[in-house]
Amino acid sequence: MNYQDILGNCSETTVSQLVSRCPQTLDVFRKYVPEIETHRQTPVDMVASLADVEPKQLCQELFDTVMEQTPIEDLETDVLLELILKRYDARHLEKLPEIHRLARKIEAVHRANPEVPKGITLAIKKLEYMLADHIERENDYVLKRMEHDQPPSPDTPIAQMNEEHSLIKTQLKKLRHMTRNYRTPESACRSWQRFYDELKSLDFRLSEQMYLERDVLFPRFQF
The missing domain is CATH 1.10.3910 (SP0561-like)
Known part of the structure; x- marks a missing residue:
């Protein structure tokens, strides 16, 4: 923005x-x-x-x-769209590969530690794939159609985007469970601590963005 x-x-x-x-x-x-x-x-x-x-x-x-x-609810539509694209989507796509590398490192270096969440790398990889796919289609088929407050066509898949938000929330809930709500053990190294901090921050930003879209932006175009 x-x-x-x-x-x-x-x-x-x-x-x-x-x-x-x-x-x-x-x-x-x-x-x-x-x-x-x-x-x-x-x-x-x-x-x-x-x-x-x-x-x-x-x-x-x-x-x-x-x-x-x-109040974020009072922002103009084009400002909201810019906020979603540059402050959320771009940041997610920048951070996820880094988080994925950290997950892989933690599982490899601390594989003998029982407190390392087993399968965390695959779980992060799944979130990365889900989100990249979701962002691309949402931008192409939903957000671009809302620019300048123009009414999107009837076939705009707003409901589908909300369904995908639910799937992303389920994956985030799984990650919270695997990491005990991002609480590192006392023995955690700095990379492990950073991994959980970055993941927690991503979780917060994603939850904030999904609220922004579901409860603020999309209702402007659903009658």
């Missing part, structure tokens, strides 16, 4: 405009320019120049603050 999707053009959006939309951004501005009240009509990129920081750094903090304070 680009900053301008939320902040507007940072060379045009002023401090006053952004603070009026999200009062919590004032604390971000004050951190860099304590006397920010005297610069309320100053564009965001000019504030970055005054503070001698990279505009990208300031914009990232402002963006994160706005996103934290804006």
Whole structure:
């Protein structure tokens, strides 16, 4: 997602405009320019120049603050789609191969340890395959048809996507059971701890995304 999707053009959006939309951004501005009240009509990129920081750094903090304070249910459809594609799907596809490698390493190095979940690599591989396949078809046949709030055609497989979400949830539940809710034993090495941390983070992001799609995005196109 680009900053301008939320902040507007940072060379045009002023401090006053952004603070009026999200009062919590004032604390971000004050951190860099304590006397920010005297610069309320100053564009965001000019504030970055005054503070001698990279505009990208300031914009990232402002963006994160706005996103934290804006109910996700109120985001426009195109913003939601961008969020799903870049903050969720892209991250899943980037992280899953790494998690798969960690699982394979843990099973190989600690194969004599009874606390290693047997079959965890295959379970991760199954999730990786399920998710890659699901993401590709969901993007091609569902999400692209919702751009600019255009009504998707009647054959858009929204119900099928929700069914696949249920299958993904079942696989995540299996992984939680296998890992005792991602609790590592005291003897776990750093790679093992990292593996469970990454897997737990993936679980959280997937659950968050499926809520976003099932309960926020898809109902906008189901009547």
